[in-house]
Amino acid sequence: MPRKKTVTLHTISERLGLSAHTVSKALRGLPGMSEETRKIVLDTARKLGYITKQQQISLAVDRIPVFHTKPFRFVFIQDSDSPMMITQQLRNGIRERMEDFGHLLETLTFSGTAIKELSAFAWAEKHGLFYADGIFLPPGLPFAFEQQLLELRLPKMMVNFPPPDAKVDSVIWDVTSAIYQSVHYYYSMGHRNIMYIGNIDQQRGFKQRWNAFNEAMQEHGLKPDPDMHMNHYVGSKEEWMRIFADKLATYKPTGFMCGLIGNLSLVFKVCGQLGKKIPDDYSLIALETIKKEIITDLSRPVLPVKETSERAVDRMLWRIGNPSVPYEHIRIQGEFHKGKTVRFI
Template identity: 50%
Template sequence: MPNKKKITLQTIADQLGLTVHTVSKALRGLPGMSEETRSEVIGLAGRLGYRTKEQERGMAVERIPIYSSKPRRFAFIVPHEGLVVIHQKLYEGVQSRLAAFGHKLEMLFAPPDQGSEAAFDDWADTNGLHYTDGLFLTPMIAAKIEEQLLRLPVTKILLNYPPPAAQVDSLIWDVSSAVHQSVRYLLDRGHRRILYIGDIRLHRGFRLRWQAFQEAMNSAGLSAEEDRHLTRAGSKEWYTAMLSDLLIREKPTAILSGLEQDLAWVYYGCSLLGRHIPSDYSLIGLEHAPNAHLPDLTRPELPIKEVGVRGADRMLWRLSNPNLPYEHIRLQGGFHRGSTVLEAPAE
């Protein structure tokens, strides 16, 4: 890789077969190219460690060190149960940003939450957590383990919604705004009977989705009582029966699927009744990434990788500013107007 101090716009242009003018416009967010080209330019610039003068001025204002006298070591903690799409995208974001500064990132699986305090301490010691420069804590870590991680005397960035009064900086994609975007989009197309589907108890972010749905519906003068929506997890048989009952009883014209793992069940439940999406039910899904099986699903765009990138910046900022107040940051994405939402039928 070329020396970062010698990376220029011409370096990036030569590697991508573009003009310097196009590269400059891409990095400054100006129009005149496809989003694919812009993404390629930004991605390569990040990997090579190139920063525009505007980016360096912004980092200086935020007191984020651009150069470090030594490489730092960070740990990226994921749930004991394993990785899902959000963890992979977050890791890519954090890793790409830290690598541009010459730092290292190690992924670690959290211990199971059935263990004792001593077992947690042994795990932390074995993985040298006390000697890292900082920890990135991801969503879906068991509450008990997250609490123990937050007590460690190491700088931490929570890539999740913070628990009440947490003494930690946090970054997350804004699911509340995503739900409001979704409900507004359905209302604008005449839908008044909207069925919410998604467990609201397992994680903080799941509860926030439901609360945002209630707020959005109430703002439109519509009720959102829990017993009229599918807000619990259960066995395949129970789930299918509950979904069928709600579709028949509530007669929704649209469905908002708050969790991506429920989409397959939505399609299955509709098929059992001989009904289809979008001809019988319009559908919006809160997907963490484009669905290969439903590429044109109507959905809010969740900036997960961008949260990882900003999380890395926040970590470096916190290390340089240890005494400033904690900050909780939410990133809002756009909205993909796909083919799974139609105008509501006339009543």
């Protein structure tokens, strides 16, 4: 892949039909234009691979390699059995950022059967993983297989919450602040009896959401019955719905904190069967991570998936340029969108 041609302010201004002065103001965050124009300029600059002088200086200070006559080749590893939409968003975001820098990202998919028959080392060797310049490990990987991948002698970046003792860099959105934002908003709207929904046993990040929920509730002096919540695995959808309906009748929550987006369809189905509506009867906040909302104007903490992807690429390149420095764990904080699914009581 040839090195990208130099992109200047004039390149962007000609592409958009704007003055170079306007483009410069947009990139520096200065006032004097609409947010729509600013967004168009920033998106175009990113797509063209434009790097400001400040970014060039920062990259040089951190010894981050950007463009090379020979591009780096990275691999994104994903589980073919994982239905997580967030994995696709992360992969696409990382690929776009790598292309901005002139590097390559390939996807390597495994199945549960393959990893049972081979060790991670043998699997990596079979698929030429050791010829890659680095690997990205997203959420949803089986714990045992993930642990073996972490032991491979390759630059690694977890786009997930790392194990406590893992020797690896990580970048992930800050679910702790997301849950705190949600509970604080519920409290400001008069809610005191909030039910948490989401299996906490599947991923480390899911357990962090539950811990953050308890800590945020306690900060407001709220201690709901531990049996009230839908936070553990239930065998079938029918059984889950039956237990959920029983708990609604027993504990009478005023709102739901849905930590996993996959539970929303079941929540709405049970509410429909009971003749209940959101937000008239139950308020709802969910960690929405897909572009198409399941409900119009959902109240939610906005998880910065795109920003996480971009930061993960930057830190991977930084790691290559700084192989001996201590590992870093970065949390990206998003905003809270109030939406229309929380009713004041």
